[in-house]
Amino acid sequence: MENNRFRQTCLQNIISDHQSGSAEIACMALKALADYSQRCEEAQPSTYLKELNAFAVALQQTRPSMAILTNIIDAWLEEVNRSKHPQSDVMTLKQVALGKAEELMAQSSQANERIAQHVCDLIADNSVVLTHSISSTIIDCFTKLAKREISAIITESRPGNEGLQLAEKLSKSGIETQYITDAQLGLFMEKADVVLLGADSILADGSLVNKAGSYLTALAAHDLGIPIYVCAEKFKQSRESRETIHLEEMDSAELNLADLPHITARNIYFDVTPPRLINGWIDEEGVQTLMGTPST
Known part of the structure; x- marks a missing residue:
């Protein structure tokens, strides 16, 4: 229940944010994915990945006019869902999910610079x-x-x-x-x-x-x-x-x-x-x- 509230709050925050630019919105989404990847309590790799994928797709759908939201989350999903990862344990998957989110946020910031x-x-x-x-x-x-x-x-x-x-x-x-x-x-x-x-x-x-x-x-x-x-x-x-x-x-x-x-x-x-x-x-x-x- 707590994780569901977390997801809904993140989604609503992005939907209702009319002040931030799209790169900032994308960063918010990556932070949400990073946080959720660590708090998700699914014990099986397959169900853990299913939860992460569902949340990622929901985030992509919040702001359809913003291509960066779709593209940067697609890049995150590609890494998280690589064929070798489902054979890994949940702890390894959590490290991958967090690390890729941080890498993409840094990449976007460096692009702006x-x-x-x-x-x-x-x-x-x-x-x-x-x-x-x-x-x-x-x-x-x-x-x-x-x-x-x-x-x-x-x-x-x-x-x-x-x-x-x-x-x-x-x-x-x-x-x-x-x-x-x-x-x-x-x-x-x-x-x-x-x-x-x-x-x-x-x-x-x-x-x-x-x-x-x-x-x-x-x-x-x-x-x-x-x-x-x-x-x-x-x-x-x-x-x-x-x-x-x-x-x-x-x-x-x-x-x-x-x-x-x-x-x-x-x-x-x-x-x-x-x-x-x-x-x-x-x-x-x-x-x-x-x-x-x-x-x-």
Whole structure:
């Protein structure tokens, strides 16, 4: 019963977290798997693995718009379910499960650090960097860019207002920042030198799935000739297409609309930006001008 409550709490925490970026969500899921792998009391290897697999799949299903959650848990499951492991005792399996979770969390963190360095190599001193929503990858980029005397323009990113968190982090980093409503993006875009966006998923054709408003951000940047780069580790690359990706819709109560006849509130949290609007994708290997093709 206690383990069931633990699983349900972990699942609900991820479902209800509208403030963290997808890499942070994936880290939460790996921590949950690591913790559960140690607390699970199944004595037989086969039943122990069955419990771990069921919890892992349930975690993957919590946030279908986030490719990293599927991919990083798949990598964990592949190691845990290797053919030699079912012949091992439960103690050995626990060591494997914990060790792989820790390895993947470190791998994701290191990928973000490398992406941030590639961004620093790309962006000139004193640039004005515009971003929408919040991303742990983008935060790492700003942390490194703070030494380059850049300034920032950030959106509030309604309805979750993740921009408030980002504003606090940029303030602590000493980055001069203009904080704007989403509706002012078209007005402020001409003041930017470059746009950086995080990602929840990168689709097979290079399309970006990210917080709603990213598509409008890219349209404004493209219209004004402002380069836009998507910063995302390879774990965020998805096999899904624009036709098959599930864009999560959250509780419409976040929009604070009164109950009015004939009015339906919609709160779809993500949108899809086509690759034609993106100048480059920055992953841990460098800047890609076409998906899978490093720039020269």
